[in-house]
Amino acid sequence: MTDNRLGTAISPYLLQHADNPVDWREWGPEAFAEARERDVPVLVSVGYATCHWCHVLARESFSDPGIGELLRQDFVAVKVDREERPDVDASLMASASAFTDQLGWPLTTFLTPEGHVFFAGTYFPPSPVGQVPAFRQILAAVLDAWTDRRHEVDANASAIAAAIRQGAEADRTAPRGAVGGGGAPRLPAVDEIRAVVDQLARAEDTTYGGFGGAPKFPSAPLLEFLSDVAADGGEQASALLDRSLHAIRTTELTDADGGVFRYATRRDWSVPHYERMLYDNAGLLAVAGAEQARGIADFLRDTLRRPDGAFVAAQDSESTINGRRVEGAWYRLPLDERGRLDPPPLDDQVLTGWNGLAIRGLAIAGARHGDAEMIALARGAADAIVAGHLTDGHVAVRSSTPRGTSTAAPTIEDVGLLAEGLLELALVTGAVHYAEVARSLVADGLAGRFDADPVLAAAGTVTGEQPQTAVRSGTVALAGAAATLAALTGDQSLRAAAASLVADRAVTGTERTFGHADALGVALALGRPSREVVVVTSDPDDPMRSAALAARRPGTTIALVTPTQARAWAAAGFELLTGRADDDGAAYVCHDRVCALPARSADALSAQLSDASR
Template sequence: MANALANETSPYLLQHKDNPVDWRPWGPDALAAARERDVPLLISIGYSACHWCHVMERESFEDPQTAALMNERFVCIKVDREERPDVDAIYMDAVQAMTGHGGWPLNAFATPEQVPFYAGTYFPPQPRHGLPSWRQVLEAISDAWRARRDEILAQNDRIVAHLSAGARLAPSGAMVDPGLLDDAVDSLRMAADPVNGGFGSAPKFPQASVIELLLRRGEQTVALDALRAMARGGIHDQLGGGFSRYTVDAAWVVPHFEKMLYDNALLARAYLHGWQVSGDPLLRQVCEDTLDWALREMRGPEGGFHSALDADSEGVEGKFYVWSLAELRSALGDDELYDVAVAWYGATVAGNFEGLNILVRAGSASAAEPPELPEIRRRLLAARSTRVRPGLDDKRLTSWNALMIAALAEAGAVLERDDYLDAARGTASFLLDSLATSDGRLLRSWKDGRATLPGYLEDHAYALEALLTLYEATFEERWFTAARALADATIAHFADAEHGGFFMTADDHEQLVARRKDLEDTPIPSGNSAAAFGLLRLARLTGSADYEREAERVIALLHPLAAGHAMAFAHLLAAIDFQLGEVHEVAIVGDRAAAKPLERVVRAKLRPHVVLAGGTGEGDRDAEASVVPLLEGRHAVGGKPAAYVCERFACRAPVTDPDALAELLG
């Protein structure tokens, strides 16, 4: 008999609907049941592509005796961390404070008032490797609740204060030191892995925001080394495109095979920028392969993108992606192709993952692709397509879709790929049509025609950045209008009028044990960093001091933290770089087709200190009727398209020659 999760839309929650555990979704009914029964909450948090979440389900949550113990002693709540990042953030803070580490599955025990008093991650069914069994944990927590409840409750105020600490952070009053950007680059250069590329040791994550910061600050070597190393490694799906979430080794070879939409959106954009600064065709190829993979495998018919592909298929991690030599030979059916494939992909009898081969780009980084490679890929992909595919998390998350809109829009404009631009338009329309509320805000999640849950700061902040990027790519003013309305709604409902910055949840959100602020840019940009960056860009397109002021309040609050923790605040540092930099506001007016050479000048290089406005092809009528303030009063010159280069709306004489525009932009 199914439990209460059967009525949910989250694929992760639905995976647990047939467990004998009496799981409930997070909500007032579950909280009320804990109060009525006077038992603790057991809050188990994960996501559909989480390998160890599946393991713990098989070992413990499907076991009738273990489930009976859980049901008797606790009110058991299942949370999809991707749908409820607010709940996840609270209990992740708790587990990190209590144990010094975190991860998923996350299992927290809390009072009926939601205050956590014990938390951990994965627990095995029997004691091993120094970990108690899950049943031992259940017994111990239950005994403590009965015998030492006063002691547990006495900690409530201290724990709540800890969980709320970030939201109580106040600005120091110190001015932003421009030197912090150079210091950040120096620290990131020191943190780089000079042997394998990227940052840190195993497990190794892509760090797209760090790479972007380095590129915009002109530190090409470290950034390009990281991009090239990942492109050659097993973290990059050498056949189908796209990236896994991280590798378990330092050399980018053995991935944890789950593929997340957010990683691929961020990395596609980083590879585009890497190509713009280097001209390396490998980086452009990886950008396009990644976006092509997303369009092929992750896009739903309504225009939204699915969230993730599982690491497992047929219950085995990575089975869909790895190869024995016999499988390669069978799929290729040609000795010459087999020999080329084995050499190019570094395949061996021993393999590099449990006796099988994860395909990598072996050999010299500068080696040219063999002419046989397209046919090899075609045949291997055809063979792989017959395998059982990994599980798909097909919910559409607003924030992650916004990241993909931005990647598709910018790549479409720079690479002149109309299919990317059309896809970006389609996804933006999907968000605004299917996930917008009557008061101009966004919902969080969509699946099977149902949009659910109020949107968080990151949903609104990422969408603001995405809509501005789509406007700059297409000059279609509907996206600018939507971005400005979204910015106004974000400020109205998420801003902290007392200390500055933005709360993770809106002012009318469900009341949790703490109202937090999302501060750090790991693994993806924080809502605060994204809001600051988006508002700074919007201010340069509108001339509005109000947008700039709200962005500066974020920076005033967080720059002292960013100064010593560049890895954790890379997107915020990019916003600071934009704030302090010499930003050019470029307005291009006149016939759109005739103005294309001027556009190409702007898009030919990575120009992190440029915002771009333009007409859609109606010449001076665009400028007269435009809702974009930067276009007001700008006209073609002598019947020719013209570019105006401005700083804070003070413009130089317009130019009609692309070379002259290039000289102005540098």
Template sequence: MGNRLADAMSPYLRAHASNPVDWYPWGEAAFAAARERDVPVLVSIGYATCHWCHVMARESFSDDVVARMLNERFVAIKVDREEHPEVDSSYLAAASAFTRELGWPLTVFATPEGRTFYAGTYFPPQAMRGIPSFSQVLAAVDEAWRERREQLDETAVAVADALAEASGAETEGELPSTDQLQDAVEFLAADEDRVHGGFGTAPKFPVAPVLGFLVDAGPRARELAARTLKLMGASPLRDAVEGGFFRYATRADWSDPHYERMLTDNAQLLGVAARIAQRDPEAQWAASLARGLVAFLTERMQLPGGAFASAQDSESTIDGVRSEGGYYQRDAAGRAGLDPPALDEKVLTGWNGLAIESLARTAFAFDDAVALDAARRAADFLLEHHLPVEGRLVRASLGGVASAATATLEDTGMLVNGLLELSVATGEVVFAVKARELLDDAIAAADRAPNPGSVPFAAPGGADPVLAARGLTMPADPAEGVTPSGVTACADAAWKLYLLGAGDHYREAAEAAMRAVAGIALSRPIAFGGALGLMARLAVPIVQLVTVVPDPSDEAGEPEAAVIAATRRHEASVSTIVTESQARAFADAGFELFEGRTAHGGAPAAYRCRAFVCAMPVDDPDALESLAATP
């Protein structure tokens, strides 16, 4: 039996390389083997920091008897859901036909054509509480394959047809008014846990995109976001020693968490905390939480090369025994002699984009050099290693070695957002130019599509080729759980480009993308936080603030510090602080917001604009605040 996983890019696949199971990585070879042998396919999907994935690996995939059954009667494929999100989404949707308890490890049985005929999640080594053992499941599937093949094929076709029909469901509508958005806020408020924070009952997730929407949806909504984040930050969901948030909690009071710490959650919650603190100087708890998250990201999650790891494991080894959460349940002194849980050092483009975006935004709001340096280092890594010479975006890498997995729409959108935030935080146009190029590629890809739809963005690299060859690709999922969808991320980036003066067609693209999901987003706000957040920004008047300071060779007087501080805390659709030469560079690159912007007699000048109609520049914070108060 060959070991096909030993050299895999994914740490998750490498962790299974020593199993007695004859694993295949995701690819054509596995399906070709299944066709040749005329056996069903097991698609096992998980990720490196998933606790129950570890458990099933120890209990079943390391068992010689189970492995023998798998090797003799199936072709087994191991998939890292973070490396191949399209594969995960497709099979997760198919699995929903067989179980309501969706999650990971995801266990899918499919025909050699890749079509699902049965699925579940974790299966124990012995039957318990009505759940069959994994061996029983394998035996039953094998028997059905041999004796009731026609019935399984019919099921697989029916599932595929149902998914195709569901993917065409109507989601479009008109962009919502502020009143309609407030109805979504009221829906969330009615579901609030006023004792512990968050929404609904256990299990409870941080739902960072929803909190981001609430921050942008008016004062009352912002109070709801602040209550939730403050309670979560003081709960067992957050590590009191190292500052990071865990993935979710199994109880309503945020206790008994699943201990993996994800880059996605912590990056986005940093952005929420920073925005609350920026808009409410009295919210010192939010500023403290933001500082703690910057420290967690930079000290625990940032790799030596500058990029961020995907996650930190839930498990570690204590006294020679694997322990879930044992490290995190100790105080600082108790951790001192322990090796921390391992990082999944896989670098994901989109997730790093989320971190760059929040760190850059935090750096601008608080003049935080540590956050800014961390964002720049991550961006530099991605631009060097995830954008090869031919310009095709890389989805993932490990140790500088790129994955063959196809980059998704979220990779483009999230990276572009990160680069744009970094550009306005540093005043360096090069990041905005690269962001615009990347988004233009996604717009061009949508234009090239055989059947262009209402969404003006598409992944430039196309769909996963193995899924596409089997007709298993699905439209970009507009729903949002722990992160914004690729559609929302690209639309948000297009809106930012418009605000910077890159052209009206970016605004039109953002609005078209949001109309494509508006019909469903208002009825399911908990699943469309990112989209609703952008819709809230689209629904309010545009305010743009550009403060221009003299170039470094010129003397800067005392007023500069005051007006710069006022710029950092001023509420606006977009704010930036640039030197005169940087303003010229932005203007020369086609960002019209910066046209003619200069310092004021050797002192900084703040240009406050309403939808590109700008007031006369001011050079002191009181005058800037007066402009904000003027109808």
């Protein structure tokens, strides 16, 4: 007997479990109301569509009719797609950290009907392996505790929920980055931020490149921080960045078609974990050299791009060969032989925030390397997301698939990453409408216009966005977008808001860099005097455009516009562009919007920029 309710789900991950002999429910108040009525615990299993070990757990346990019957009788079983509901995933991860430091997906949690976690783990095998119990043993132990030691269950659940609630309350009320319990936000000093590179140098794997041992991740936010310090004159950071990018580019972590896998299971970057995520590849675009960036852009274009221009979330690690699902086999074939087999399936979910990250990466790489197709890809994604996921300049949809739009509420990741991506695209194309949408998104983000998940809100376990090592934070991206808007509009309250958003994370990052590197990059930009560079030219090949882009560094905003575009920016309230429309073939170097006399050649502009950097 089954009452699986995932058949109409939007999420591809949930649909993968629609045929399980498990009475799966989607996350929501209804599942917890059923648990209260039946007085049973709630199993919440979290994963995503291209997760290899999620597939393994599904084949071994969730396809087992006996386990399905056990779950039907004694639990309410809930499936969560961590891509669709990152707020739920963040809250459950925070609770799971009380039980294990080996966090990841699949995430297996057990909750009271009030929504409080009382036990958690990750993957559990069908039979015991060493000290790891079998999944059936876990279910039996949880049920035994629920039936015979309910007071212990309630006490544990309440203590964990209280700790999360206290942490979230402290984060909401503490002055961000303040010293001594009060005062304005305190960003780390520039020298403190640059000194973090010494810590990273000590953590470098000097044999194989990258940082730490196995597993080895590309860690795009960390590499972008190194890129920021390198652009700020840090030679050590530049060398670290180059060695890491070389390792990623020349080892098994990069596929023959240019796409980058999620991580390598061995220290020497071999034996990849074969799923390929949009966010890893998009993040690397912002720092990669020309050849590497071109390969990644080709992968996005040829594999993850939909006909409307938006990008889907990922490509699976497994392909079907001779009727069996096999991890990595398709990728291990030469490119010219892959066409005879079906490729690994796609996670066809279009996520607003991840597309914002791709727009940003493509815009940065396209401008840096003079690659018009990358910028066209960024525009295609931007137009698709603005048309399909936004309403009147506000994010209305977090996730969509060809089957419809998800009911999951947009998060700060969607608002911040999209705002930052649209601003980068506006600055390199001169198209002001992208900046106008970004300005609306930043206003929403700073106003905190996000709907808390009702189950988490009722349980008091809303954690907010948690620091990550793989994906640029939406909070940090919102800060970056706000700082850029401050340079464009002259509204210094936006710069103060940016500092407030990243101060705590940056202060923590000076001691614990992994997970906070993106905040350190924005803090470095805020620690430098604001510099603005505006190039006004009708000639798309004007060498002044390249000269300006070569001056990209933390704290510098670069706008490339035609005279007509400059007029549109000024009319839209971006004061930096006021009065620039009547001077075709001119470039302005400004500090806090106080500008020097215009330069009229690339050499003259480079000289001004060099003088200003001393």
